[in-house]
Amino acid sequence: MTETMTRYHHGDLRAAVLRRAEEVLRESGTDALSLRGIARDLGVSHAAPSAHFRDKNALFDALAVAGFRRLGEVMDAALATRGSLTDDLVTFASAYLEFATDNPALLSVMFARKHSETSGAEIAEAVAAAFAHPTALLTEGQARGEVVDGDPEVIGVTVLAAIQGLATFVGSGFVTPEQSQRMLEDVVATLMRGLAR
Amino acid sequence: MTETMTRYHHGDLRAAVLRRAEEVLRESGTDALSLRGIARDLGVSHAAPSAHFRDKNALFDALAVAGFRRLGEVMDAALATRGSLTDDLVTFASAYLEFATDNPALLSVMFARKHSETSGAEIAEAVAAAFAHPTALLTEGQARGEVVDGDPEVIGVTVLAAIQGLATFVGSGFVTPEQSQRMLEDVVATLMRGLAR
């Protein structure tokens, strides 16, 4: 009976489901993600994942949290070395867009509007952590007198929104990945300089 | 046999499917949208819609085109009367965010990354039309000497990206609709003035 060997006692099924779900998301997109398919891939019964994720939305919530944590790590790594403010903003934007290009399905799961009450707080925390580093750029810029005064949260949301919007345009195909590097520099330049003459 | 009366010959099933799909999207979200459910609601067989939409993605593509056309109409109506450039940008942003708040599921369908080759061109056209009016604000601002020189497309993408990003934040619940009016004004102010001191 070699069949039953690996069936029971998977070790950490929850982590295995999450890992496999991220793979499917990256390789085949959201539509291809099914609990039954993941269970099949992992060699457990189709109902096994429900012991760890109440329903499919709970899995999506967990993927969102994991996504923001990974995004935070990417940000920290990208902004480990600093240059001028403009350079740092371009670095931030590049890292964000690269993440968005590499994980388009995950990004849309992260920003899906259906997170449950319970996981909402956990996600909010992960979001704050992911954006802490880029937001700090502006606070430090203000301290050096390079950035206009004002609530850094207010200024930060503009920068984050512009980059997130650009990521959406790239993700939806209205902007090609080839154009994106150019556009990202233009967007940062426009943000720095302002619209008013 | 009163049952068979309205079954055949629906008139314009394609338009009816689109209309009902938009309703379901607004009332119950993307997950609740099924071809079979729509067919049921319209009193036709479950396979009838396939005569008008090759598959579910084709329906999503058609919804995206319809969505951008409606967004364009909203833009035109909102920007029919003009004020200062800042006021006009706030008006544009408000109209966009209101559309996003009223149709969150539709907006994510519009920016979903899976439009087919064939409908891609049609969607791109609808996107261009939807954003023509707001982009014109900047061109006219340049003509009046109120906006910095440079390719209006480049400046436009920054503005559009910032508003789209804010719409994503509102849609995902990271920003509440109550905060959004305040934030939108802050974002426009930051865009106008720039980050550099």
Add this chain to the structure above:
DNA sequence: ACCTGAACACCGTTCAAGT
């Protein structure tokens, strides 16, 4: 051309039962 009805291969979710 437009639609029906049956068929196929999937889903998510629930739940008694096993270890």
Add this chain to the structure above:
DNA sequence: ACCTGAACACCGTTCAAGT
């Protein structure tokens, strides 16, 4: 606590057949 296996009510898609 963790997992299985059967069951239920759905899906999307295809396809011969009808009008």
